[in-house]
Amino acid sequence: MTGGLWFGGDYNPEQWDKEIWAEDDALMREARVNTATVGVFSWSAIEPAEGRYEFGWLDATLDRLHSRGVRVVLATPTASPPPWFTLAYPDAMPVTREGTRLWHGSRDTYCAAAPAYRSAALRIAEALARRYAGHPALAMWHIHNEYGTVCWCDHAASAFRDWLRRRYSRGENGLDALNEAWGTAFWSQRYSAWEQVLPPRATQWRPNPSQTLDYGRFWSDELLAAFRQQRDAIRRQTPQIPVTTNFMLSGHYQVLDSWAWSREVDVVAIDHYLGTAGADGAIDIAFGSDRARSWGGGRPWMLMEQAASLVSDSGLMLHREPGRMLRDSLGYVARGSDSVLFFQWRASRAGAESFHAAMVPHAGRDSRIFAEIAGLGQALERVGEIAGSTVRADVAVLWDADSWWALEDKGLPSADVRYLDAVRADHAALWRAGVVCDFIHPEGDLSGYRLIFASAAYLLSDEGAWSLRGYVEGGGHLVVSFLSGIVDSSHHVRLGGYPGALRDVLGIRVEEFHPLRSGTGIRLSTGERGTLWSEYLRSEGAQVLAAYADGPLAGCPAVTRNSLRDGTAWYVSTRLDEHAQDRIVGEALAAAGAGPVLPGLPPGVEVVRREGGGRSWLFALNHTGEPAVLPVTGLELLSGRPATGQLELPPGAVAVVREHHAGG
Numbered sequence: 001m002t003g004g005l006w007f008g009g010d011y012n013p014e015q016w017d018k019e020i021w022a023e024d025d026a027l028m029r030e031a032r033v034n035t036a037t038v039g040v041f042s043w044s045a046i047e048p049a050e051g052r053y054e055f056g057w058l059d060a061t062l063d064r065l066h067s068r069g070v071r072v073v074l075a076t077p078t079a080s081p082p083p084w085f086t087l088a089y090p091d092a093m094p095v096t097r098e099g100t101r102l103w104h105g106s107r108d109t110y111c112a113a114a115p116a117y118r119s120a121a122l123r124i125a126e127a128l129a130r131r132y133a134g135h136p137a138l139a140m141w142h143i144h145n146e147y148g149t150v151c152w153c154d155h156a157a158s159a160f161r162d163w164l165r166r167r168y169s170r171g172e173n174g175l176d177a178l179n180e181a182w183g184t185a186f187w188s189q190r191y192s193a194w195e196q197v198l199p200p201r202a203t204q205w206r207p208n209p210s211q212t213l214d215y216g217r218f219w220s221d222e223l224l225a226a227f228r229q230q231r232d233a234i235r236r237q238t239p240q241i242p243v244t245t246n247f248m249l250s251g252h253y254q255v256l257d258s259w260a261w262s263r264e265v266d267v268v269a270i271d272h273y274l275g276t277a278g279a280d281g282a283i284d285i286a287f288g289s290d291r292a293r294s295w296g297g298g299r300p301w302m303l304m305e306q307a308a309s310l311v312s313d314s315g316l317m318l319h320r321e322p323g324r325m326l327r328d329s330l331g332y333v334a335r336g337s338d339s340v341l342f343f344q345w346r347a348s349r350a351g352a353e354s355f356h357a358a359m360v361p362h363a364g365r366d367s368r369i370f371a372e373i374a375g376l377g378q379a380l381e382r383v384g385e386i387a388g389s390t391v392r393a394d395v396a397v398l399w400d401a402d403s404w405w406a407l408e409d410k411g412l413p414s415a416d417v418r419y420l421d422a423v424r425a426d427h428a429a430l431w432r433a434g435v436v437c438d439f440i441h442p443e444g445d446l447s448g449y450r451l452i453f454a455s456a457a458y459l460l461s462d463e464g465a466w467s468l469r470g471y472v473e474g475g476g477h478l479v480v481s482f483l484s485g486i487v488d489s490s491h492h493v494r495l496g497g498y499p500g501a502l503r504d505v506l507g508i509r510v511e512e513f514h515p516l517r518s519g520t521g522i523r524l525s526t527g528e529r530g531t532l533w534s535e536y537l538r539s540e541g542a543q544v545l546a547a548y549a550d551g552p553l554a555g556c557p558a559v560t561r562n563s564l565r566d567g568t569a570w571y572v573s574t575r576l577d578e579h580a581q582d583r584i585v586g587e588a589l590a591a592a593g594a595g596p597v598l599p600g601l602p603p604g605v606e607v608v609r610r611e612g613g614g615r616s617w618l619f620a621l622n623h624t625g626e627p628a629v630l631p632v633t634g635l636e637l638l639s640g641r642p643a644t645g646q647l648e649l650p651p652g653a654v655a656v657v658r659e660h661h662a663g664g
């Protein structure tokens with residue numbers, strides 16, 4: 001990405017007439033919009049009948065945007081095939097787990113494994129690439145939108161079998177390897193021919209967890225193959241233009257293996273819609289941003305979509321209070337985003353999302369939202385020099401789609417334990433401690449981190465387990481939560497006591513799980529509490545930091561610490577209350593020699609540093625209702641005022657300081 005921070009959003013001129021286009025031009029200029037994502041859902045406008053293209057309106061849009069100085073992120077419209085496609089190729093429509101074939105009338109309705117879909121998608125991507133290869137407005141390709149539709153049809157089944165053949169083709173007979181990996185001796189599931197193998201479609205009771213896990217892996221790969229097909233065709237026409245696709249970060253919905261996908265895009269782009277209008281929104285932003293940055297290996301990334309105002313909060317659409325859009329947006333930028341883009345530029349007047357927030361609301365220019373958008377555009381220009389700089393972290397949390405998928409298995413002793421909750425809980429504790437962290441795959445390069453959290457790392461491959469052991473032995477600090485290291489990469493339980501993959505690293509042995517009913521808790525010897533989970537745990541060399549004080553587990557260790565060669569590993573066997581969690585995290589940070597960017601700040605004042613080209617910038621975000629004072633020296637870019645040793649930050653305010661270093 002070049003040219004400062006990218007600011008703008010999805011632009012859908014095909015929904016409007018010429019007068020509105022003229023107004024768009026004026027308002028984009030006023031708001032200092034420099035980027036428009038065009039064409040995301042335009043398939044039926046570009047190819048109204050099979051093989052007949054109408055590029056006129058798109059030519060005019062790109063020309064107009066270019067003449068106004070707005071760069072174009074050009075999308076391929078393949079997330080929403082037109083009705084003619086459905087009727088011509090009904091077999092390319094997705095089939096649910098229950099066997100229902102879906103119809104057009106919404107969006108994202110296609111099967112990525114269906115040959116007809118794949119070739120139609122490739123054709124329109126190639127047509128767009130040929131047409132706009134030399135267009136001066138074209139700054140980036142945006143393939144598809146939020147890959148995520150899962151299908152269980154016969155095309156999917158056949159592609160699944162091909163994928164399985166490749167995965168299990170090692171021994172003499174791949175099918176034996178599959179039977180072994182899927183544990184098909186249980187419930188008479190043994191396969192005697194490949195044709196018998198199906199996706200995990202709706203069945204009488206619990207599906208086979210190893211099969212379900214493999215289907216998750218396969219489908220991520222299948223969608224990735226669809227992405228690659230378009231990307232490679234586009235790259236042949238425009239090798240110099242970066243290509244991306246937008247990952248949807250949405251609650252417990254996880255279809256893509258983000259590590260594998262991030263290796264295939266030129267820049268990681270995420271769509272992030274806050275899950276709460278409340279104070280935790282700041283942590284939510286940090287959580288999305290830290291993942292995006294980590295997936296891209298620390299490079300600047302893109303916020304491709306956020307909402308301009310209303311935020312879906314437990315099913316209600318709540319608005320963000322005045323001023324928060326600037327703070328929230330700079331929250332993403334602080335953690336490495338080089339863009340602030342929205343869905344969408346102008347609120348639609350028809351369709352399923354007419355009441356979705358937009359940069360230009362239904363009320364038009366004369367509105368609080370547009371005024372804030374214009375203010376944001378100005379602010380982003382003022383801090384534009386930070387583009388390209390990066391964020392460093394020496395603490396990391398493990399992130400692994402395999403663990404997420406495996407932990408969704410219905411056969412676990414508690415349905416209340418969710419992967420995302422566990423990871424978020426550790427990330428939130430670090431946020432409260434003022435520590436910026438990365439995410440890392442268990443088999444990734446752990447060596448740069450002083451402290452690593454394994455949060456519900458339920459599935460650990462042999463390589464992952466070795467990697468964590470080597471990390472601790474080499475002097476690393478590791479905090480492991482319950483339900484980590486339980487199964488191997490085939491979803492088979494590691495025997496001999498939990499957590500099989502990490503028992504000796506942690507110096508403990510767990511004989512039994514004691515999940516806790518929701519709404520109940522368990523007292524610890526420290527006076528603190530645990531919820532959700534507890535375990536019958538014995539120390540095998542680890543020091544006991546807290547024991548259970550209640551019920552059948554009274555006297556059993558609850559939190560332990562073990563030394564292994566040069567490193568230290570903590571184990572936390574319950575969901576600690578916030579106080580206890582912050583205490584343990586504080587202890588681990590101190591032992592690891594890691595800490596916040598600026599120590600001693602009041603809770604809720606967030607500080608992150610970006611660095612690059614020998615300079616550094618401090619982002620300070622005051623999420624509290626009280627003014628804060630920060631020890632900073634430099635130039636505050638939003639106001640243009642110098643900060644000489646002290647920076648006053650009013651409630652709700654944000655500052656970006658180009659730091660002056662002693663002697664610099």
Ligand code: GAL
Pocket residue numbers: 145146248271273305343353356
């Ligand atoms: C995104 C999607 C957009 C829009 C938005 C609404 O997931 O990419 O097209 O639907 O959600 O929040």
